[in-house]
Amino acid sequence: MSLVYPRDGLVVMPGGGRTIRTAAQEVTFKVTGAHSPTASTFEVVVPPGFDVGAHAHSRSEEFFYVLDGELDVLAFEPRTRTPDDWRNWESPGGERYVRATAGTAILVPPGCPHAFANPTGRPARMLFQAAPPPDHERYFEELLGLLDSGQATPEAVADLRARYDIEQLTPLKTAKGQESARD
Numbered sequence: 567m568s569l570v571y572p573r574d575g576l577v578v579m580p581g582g583g584r585t586i587r588t589a590a591q592e593v594t595f596k597v598t599g600a601h602s603p604t605a606s607t608f609e610v611v612v613p614p615g616f617d618v619g620a621h622a623h624s625r626s627e628e629f630f631y632v633l634d635g636e637l638d639v640l641a642f643e644p645r646t647r648t649p650d651d652w653r654n655w656e657s658p659g660g661e662r663y664v665r666a667t668a669g670t671a672i673l674v675p676p677g678c679p680h681a682f683a684n685p686t687g688r689p690a691r692m693l694f695q696a697a698p699p700p701d702h703e704r705y706f707e708e709l710l711g712l713l714d715s716g717q718a719t720p721e722a723v724a725d726l727r728a729r730y731d732i733e734q735l736t737p738l739k740t741a742k743g744q745e746s747a748r749d
Contacts, residue, residue, distance in 0.1 A: 569603040576601050583609070586710045590740055596693075599700030606699035606704075611627055612637060612690045617683035619738040620652035623676060623731045627697045630672040630682065635690025639666045641673070642682040652681045667746045679735055705730040 576597060583594040591672040599606060612635075620640065630639070646656035653663050663681070663745040666672065674680040684690050696702040708726055712718040727734055 571603060572601060575669050577692040588710055590738075593706050595703055595706075598703050599698075599739050602699060604699070605695050605697040606701075606703050606711050608694045608696075608702070609633075610692050610694050612682065612684045614684050614687050614691065615739070617737075617739040620647075620655070620679050620682055622679045622683040622733045623684070624727075624736065625676055625698075625731050626701065627676055628674040629681070629695040630674075631693040632666045632668050632729065633691040633693055634668055635688060636685070637666045637682045637683045637690050637692065638663050638685055639670070639672050639680070640664075640716065641678055645677060647735055649736060652679075653683075655679075664707045681736070683739075701730050705732070 568573065580594045583596045585592060585594040591613070594609040595606070595607070596609055638653065640652055640655065640659050642655075642657040644652075645658055646655075655660055666682075672680070672682075682692075692738040705726065708730075709718075709723070712722055712726065724734075
């Protein structure tokens with residue numbers, strides 16, 4: 567299979583791209599599968615109190631780069647995958663979650679559990695890249711559709727995640743700190 571690249575490059579100016587806003591996050595599509603056969607790139611605003619929950623993807627590689635603010639992050643296989651708060655996890659080598667500040671880069675290979683949360687009182691911004699495209703962009707679009715329609719039941723969200731290679735390991739929590747749907 568050969569990759570087909572567009573003939574021309576792409577320049578996305580500050581504030582450019584298509585933005586999706588949910589109660590959980592604000593995601594701006596900067597580069598999509600329509601632009602690149604290798605990765606999708608998004609700018610994500612993570613509100614105070616949001617916790618994506620530990621999760622893993624069997625096929626996707628992800629890259630996060632903190633632009634502004636602080637996030638608690640984890641990217642390792644724990645000794646034990648407990649279903650409670652991922653902040654209690656520890657790797658076989660003694661690694662624990664870290665507080666990521668502007669300039670921190672996080673690379674997540676396929677199959678690696680990972681999580682991020684904003685424990686502060688102000689929004690954080692990060693650049694997020696997912697490879698291969700377009701799974702994450704379609705996931706965000708469908709999730710917004712579920713939320714807008716009022717159909718975001720735990721079962722519907724679990725089905726959506728399963729279709730997009732997301733194995734939820736600990737609960738996703740909204741900015742209000744309430745547990746949301748999980749597998």
